[in-house]
Amino acid sequence: MGEQQMIDTARGEIIQKPSVKEGMRVIFSAPTFVTGALYFCSFGAELAINSVLGNYYGKNFPYLGLQGEGNWAAMFGLLNVVFRPLGGVAADMAYRRTRSVWAKKALLHAYGIITGAFLIAIGLTDSHHLPTMVGLIAGMAFFLEGGNGLNYALVPHVHPYANGIVSGFTGACGNLGGIIFAIIFRYNGKNYGKVFWIIGVITIAMNLAVSWIRPIPKTQIGGR
Template sequence: GATFAIMTSLFQTLTQTYGLSSHVAWRAAFAIVPAPILIFVAVLTFIYGQDHPAGKWSERHTLPAAALAIKQGHQIPFDHAEKSDSSSKSTKDEKDPEANAEVSVRPVVAEEDLELVKSTVDVAINEPLTLKTTVKILTNPLTWLPALAYLTTFGVELAIDSKFADVLFVLFSKKRPGFNQTTAGYYTSILGLLNLVTRPAGGYIGDVIYRHYGTKGKKAWTLICGLIMGAALLGGGFYLQNTRTSGDHNLALLMGVFSVAAIFSEFGNGANFALVPHCNAYNNGVMSGLVGSFGNLGGIIFALVFRFQTQVGRAFWIMGVIS
C-alpha cells in the first residue's frame, strides 16, 4: 500500500526535478525503495530468524508432535546431513565402544502433552520431495482447492493494485483539478494498506472457525471470501461499463465498491494460507510454494484480461466471473 504513495511521488520527483526519462525514473525508483527494503528484511531474517516455528531444526524430532507421530506409525525422515552424522558416529562407536559408554536418556513425553496434539497438522513433519511424492501431491484434489482459490484472490489484488490507479487517473484527471497520477496512486494505496489488517484477519478468522467447524469451516470461509469479492467486482465492472458514455462517475462509490473487493480478496489470501497446512501436511513447503506461485499466475492472467479487453468495466466484471 505504501509503495504506491512513495514510488509515484519518487517517480515524479525524479522526472520533474532531476530530469530523468520515465523509463529510467521507474528503474531508479525500484533500486531506491524496494531493493534496499528486501535486502534489509533478508538480513534481519538471516540473523534473528529461527530455523522453523518450533525452534531449532536439529531438535524437531524431540517435540511432543514427533513423539505422537511415531506412536501413530509415521516415520520421521532425516535429512542428508543428519544421516551422515549418524553414520559417522556409529562407525566411531564400533571402533571404540568403551569411549562412548555414557548412556543418554531422552525425557519421556508426558501423556498430557500428547493429548494437546490433535490433528495431522500437529504431527506432520516434512518428507523429502521425490518423484513419487510429487505425483501424489499433483494428483491430490486438495492441492488445487487453495491453489486455484489463491489464483483468484491474490490475482485480483495484484490486478487492482496495478490497474486501479490508471483507471482513476483516466476518469478523474480532467474532471477534478489537481487530480494527477500521484493522487490516483494515493487513493489506490488505501486498498493495499488494508492488508495490514485484512490479510492476517482472514487467517485469524479461519483459525477461529476451525475451532468450531474444523477444516470444512475453513473451506467455507475461503469460498465466502471469493464469492463476495467476485460480486463486488461484478458490481464495479458493470457500473464502470454503464457510465462509460455519460462519464458520470462517482469517486466515493468507486472507492467503496472496490474497497469491498479488495478487503475480501485480502481476507481470502489469509483464509487460503490458513487452509494450506491441512492440504498435503507432510509436504507443506511444496504446498506453500505451489499456492504462492498460483497467486502470481493469477496476477498475470488478470493483467492479460486488461491487455486484451480495453474497456476497463468489462475487464473488471470478467474478473468477477472468473473469481
C-alpha cells in the same frame, strides 16, 4: 519408533522429505488444486488490479491528477496490511468453533463468491462518483485480501507432510493468476470496468466449481 513418534504419526505431523513421485501426487491432488485455484483468483486479481487501479481512477476521475489517483490506488495495497491477517483470524475462529477443516474451506469460498460479487458491481457500475468507487474498492479489498489469508490458513491441513510443496504450488498459482488477469487488462485497453466484471465472473465460477472437493484427502491421517 518411539512412543512420541507414533503419536505424531497418528496425528499426521511427521515432516519428511517427499520423493519425486510423492511430490507429483501432492501437486496433482484435488485438495491442492483447490488452494491453487482459489489463490489464482484472489492473489492473482490483487496483483493485476494493483497494476491498473491508478489508471482506472485517472480515467474516471481526471481531476485527481497523478498524485491523487496514485494515493487512492495505494489505499488498496495498504488495506492488505489489515485485511489479509483478518482473513486468517476468521479462519482460525471458524476452526476453533467447529474443529472442522470444512469450516475454513466454506468460509474461503464465501469470501471468494462475495469478492466476485464486488468485482462485478465495480465493473458494471463503472462509477464516476468517487465515494462510491472507493467504497466498492474497499469492500472488495476486505474479501479479496482476506481470502488470501484464509487460503494460507487452509494450506497447512492439505498434505502436512509436504507443506512446502502445497505452499509453493499455491503461491505459484497466485502469480500465474496475476499474469493471466494482466493480459486480460492489456487486451481491453482502458475498458477497466469490463475486465473487473470478467474477473468477478471467473472468481465466482472457480469457487463454485471446486466447492465440492474435500479440503483434505480421504486417505490422509489426521485432520477432520
